[in-house]
Amino acid sequence: MSVPLVYLDLESMDFSVSPKSSFNRFCNGQWIAKSKNQTNIQDVQSTIEYITLKKLQVIAEDLNQPTVGKSLLSDFYQSGMDQTMIESHGLNPIREQLDDIDVIETKKEFIMVLAELHLQNIYPFWKFDIINDFKYLLEITVMLSQSGLGLRNRDLYINESNSNIIEKYFEYIKDVFCILGSEVQEATEFANGIINLEKRIANYSIEEHDTKDISKIEEMKLEDLVELAPNTYPITYFNTLNIQDLKTLTVLQSDYMFKISNLIHETSLDILKCYLKFHLILHYSPYLPSRLSTIYNNFKPTFLNEKIEVVSRESFIINTIGNMLPSLFNKEFANKFFGTDAREYTKELYQLLLNAFKSDIRSLDWITDDVKWTALQKFYKMKVHFGYLDMKEDYSNLKINRYLPFASNIKLTSIYNSKLKIKSINMRSSSRDFSLPAHSCHIQYDHINNSLFIPAGILQPPLFYPPTQELPFGYPTMNFGMLGSMVARAIIDSFNYICGESVTNWNVNAKDLNDELKSLRITYVAFQKYLENQSNMVLPAHPMFTQQQLFFIAYMQSRRTIVDDQRLDHLLTQLPEFNAAFGVKDVDVMIEYEQ
Secondary structure, eight states, rough: OOOOBHHHHHGOTTSSSSSTTTTHHHHHHHHHHHHHHHHTOOOOHHHHHHHHHHHHHHHHHHHHHSOSSSSSHHHHHHHHHHHHHHHHHTHHHHHHHHHHHOOOOOHHHHHHHHHHHHHHTOSSSSEEEEOOOOSSBBBEEEEEOOOSSSSTTHHHHHHHGGGGHHHHHHEEEEHHHHHHHHOOHHHHHHHHHHHHHHHHHHHHHHOOGGGGGGGGGEEEEEHHHHHHOOOGGHHHHHHTTTTTTOEEEEOOOOHHHHHHHHHHHOOOHHHHHHHHHHHHHHHGEEEEEEHHHHHHHHHHHHHSSSSSOOOOOOHHHHHHHHHHHHHHHHHHHHHHOOOOOHHHHHHHHHHHHHHHEEEEHHHHHHOOOHHHHHHHHHHHHHHEEEEEEEEOOOOOOOOOOOTTTTTHHHHHHHHHHHHHHEEEEESSSOOOOOOOOTTTTTTTTTTTEEEEEEEEGGGSSTTOOOSSSSOOOOOOOIIIIIIIHHHHHHHHHHHHHTTTTTTTTSSOOOOHHHHHHHHOOEEEEEEEHHHHHTTTOOBBBBTOHHHHHHHHHEEEEEEESOOOHHHHHHHHHTTTHHHHHHOOOOTHHHHHHHO
């Protein structure tokens, strides 16, 4: 029987460098040299994203066929592509909400309008979400958490070094209100009021990484929230959302809700109304006429503090629809580009990783049995989604209209999705953990619901080679070295927070390189177990390298942009398995780097 030749990116390798002296340059030397002189050289992640973009363009072409009513996706897509209609309707898609804000006369009415905006995924002051109950994991409940900042994070408001960003934000807010019809002086007053309000919200908020600390999440009764934050009018708020008979809920940082309640009480109704109006516009600006979408897109790089990649209108619309209707879009994407064989193959890879993690935890003699039990419980309860989520929402009553402007269909869909989530309260969970579409190119872990999502977008070459008729086992060595190590790293990261406490006893010094080393070691153990299980089968190989060497080459080629080459070289020398595979000894350069 002929041995299939494994795929290997030989063009990126530099064979003039010994793998013992610099393994990164041995694997990636030619790529590194080219990337210094050419701007269009792509790493593995960029390649995956480019391939996925091409697949999305195929779907976009199908959805753009001139057949009205063919499907919700096609009508949604075509309304987004109709820029003439978007321009002609102006602010009509959100006119009703703007009018509702104008007629607010009391703080209680303000909370009612706020709740209506929350149904549209616009979250001034706080965010409401539906999560798995922490005590009864098969039940789902309401969670309230911090929100309400127009800029990306609290530090942009708090650190004085960001004053130039605040100034640009001020000008952006002022421009928005001028477009809405305010005089310059009035728009200036509105902008000052909104920024001062958001600065106080920023000071009440905790750091982003602290929001993942489950110990900061409290369960409370509804009457306790009424007492804690009376000016948020909890009963009125939940009645407006049509959440009935809510007995308990969870709150991230209860002190935040207490301070927000006081802030609402102390802030004038005029400023509160301007605040709502601005966040309404901010949310819908990408979908509104060019006079608003243009200034939004010009301002966006400022508060993200990074260069924004320009995407085509088609890509923007298709990504928006994928996020708005993930279950429908997942089905469309999976039917075209993701087979059941790939899904089952990924499950097998994950199961081997899981077994390796469990064995590793059980073998540790320097942590207590309680910590071991807590870590193992996390694995037993973790929900893992492969390729796409099997969500079965009923969209039969969603009335997407090809001849409505895109923002109107966005609003309809947002409200419809929110009402679907609200219906699930006090019912069995239906794996509603993620809104990520199947074409996402990033592994995602949800610390609140203890769920891992490995999307179809990442399960494709050059990161993952599924089984085919010619290659019934795919390229397992490459799959473990590339994708397997990434999945293992995501699992390692998930252990930063577990069952309400940080597992520092097991995840010692959770730095990048430590976590990278652990994930690589675990993946290699799982890979060796796979080789044992497949000992009678002919696996793809390469005449220049052993399976063990191919594993480490695949790993290194997938990590071209993670950290600098010396650190990765140093990391690999900590693995006896790597040193054995390539014959690295204490006299070699990579070991000397450690000394």
